[in-house]
Amino acid sequence: MSNVTQDTAVRTSTVTRIFIYGLLILFAAYYLMPLFVMIVNSLKPLSEITSGNMMALPEVWTLEPWRQAWSKAQIGIEPTGLKPYFLNSILIVVPAVFISTIVGAMNGYVLTKWRFRGDTLVFGALLFSCFIPFQIVLIPMAVVLGKMGIAGSIPGLVLVHVVYGIGFTTLYYRNYYAVFPTELVRAAQIDGAGFFRIFWRIMLPISGPITVVSVIWQFTNIWNDFLFGASFAGQQQPMTVALNNLVQSSTGVKEYNVHFAGAILAALPTLLVYIVAGRYFVRGLMAGSVKG
């Protein structure tokens, strides 16, 4: 790389170089500081924290806070740790992401390749759902869920997230498919493929990048949701709500090390998704939005 930069037009002196890198390192440190504090403090006994050494490395390294947070900590009235709530979150997120993505893809396919009278209006209405604040729909949503008999359950929460997610996923897929010529669908029609066959055999296989975008977007949004979880989950609360219950408990000693471990546990899945698929994210986002 170094010999490449020397040939480029912009030449920078050593002083400038040091300044630039210094600034970058400073900002990186600034952004990494909270994570550092969390990790360090989750690995030391509570006594070390209360004695006032927040920034120091642990004197005694221990995984006990993590074990506590995962399986023993008092959440609400039960000493279950975050484990069962983590499972709840998985049970909510996986079907919600899957359903909203597949419905979004189907919507995008119809809105670009099987256009009908009023399709832009339908698309506009779907887009509108992206801009409705969550708080406004809480009460109507509760009524609907109650009438459907799925209030206070995981299927109910999945439905809420699917409904809210479709607007975004439809937007992604519609813009992505708009780039592909309609002739593709016509050729397949002449070849004898029907509506669903064209979707499965031709449209979905070319949707890789935008599917990554849709999955990451939906996964992080649904995983991090607190409001719907707190409102509609009943006993089967997701991770975010449980974490809140853990951290906000007003009785006993505040176990900061356990809280830090719990917070990291709650953030871990989204972090993992970004690390695995992140580089496709920007690429897919560009493909979906700019060309459309």
Next chain:
Amino acid sequence: MGFLNIKNATKAYGDVEVLHNIDISVEEGEFLVLVGPSGCGKSTLLNMIAGLEEISSGEISIKGKTMNGVHPSKRNIAMVFQSYALYPNMSVAKNITFGLEMHNVEKSVCKAALADVAKLLQIEPLLDRRPGQLSGGQRQRVAMGRALVRNPDVFLFDEPLSNLDAKLRVDMRTEIKRLHEKLKTTMVYVTHDQIEAMTLSTRIAVMFEGYVQQLGTPKQIYDTPSNLYVATFMGSPSMNLLPVDVMDGADGSQFELRIGDQVTKTVQLNGQRLPAGRYTLGLRPEHITDPESADLESGKYLMIESVVEVVEPAGADTFVTTKLQDIAVNTRMRGDIEVATGEVTEFALDLRRLHFFDPKTELRVELEAVGS
């Protein structure tokens, strides 16, 4: 009753009629070209034959069976698209056999058909590649392979060459012609390029504003255009149009032709006549040429001397602009002629190739022999 019959076909979007009462009958083995500017309805008509667009009224039939309301895949047609429309996620081989697979054709039969087509189009080395890895010409071949493998009754081409560069376009044009001569399948071909239309077709339908302006062999279309639109659309550079006042003369009609700024010459239509009045005279550039290029012995030429205004050498020909009836007129001379702007030079005007049009109706007016 033709092989492919289009009877009184109309297409309307709401109140807007875009195709009006189209009647075309295509015989088996014919190569029909639909030609016209963009927006003339030619692609819509092709899509109606394919079944991709519904027909508003009238009837389209293939092999005597009406196709109204029949699904595209059940018409036994194949289509080549402008963008090729190859499935990007499938290999070339899969692209070609996808249609057969959808029609539940046996695997072994598919394989044999694929091998035949690949050999015919010389794309055997490409079969495992993806469309994204192919050049424009190769994609074009694959798109044709996908159409050929179905062994259809009618081939439909929707401007298949317009995405190729100039040289490749000419090569592929020849190849399509060769293919047609070999297969003798009925083909309908849409283009806006009049050279493609002339070279490929056995018959041409010139379309404009949703009407078929003229339907005929390339020779008929070129030599006897039925109206001003067809006359100017076909031919490059296009036909020169001059207003003339035709009068009765001693032997047939005659008219005055103003040459340059001062000279006026009387043109005699020896032995032929028109009702007196104002006409639009059509003159193709190649029918005003240098004396060496003209067949002067026929005695059917009018020699005029006029000022050269613009010279455009094009290699094989030289296009020279001069002024007749105060209008810039394009003429075609031989390639090695030496003329310069501002010079006075001789032009030979072919009197057998005059076209007369009624300026109001824009329709062709035929000359009549005197005494008949």
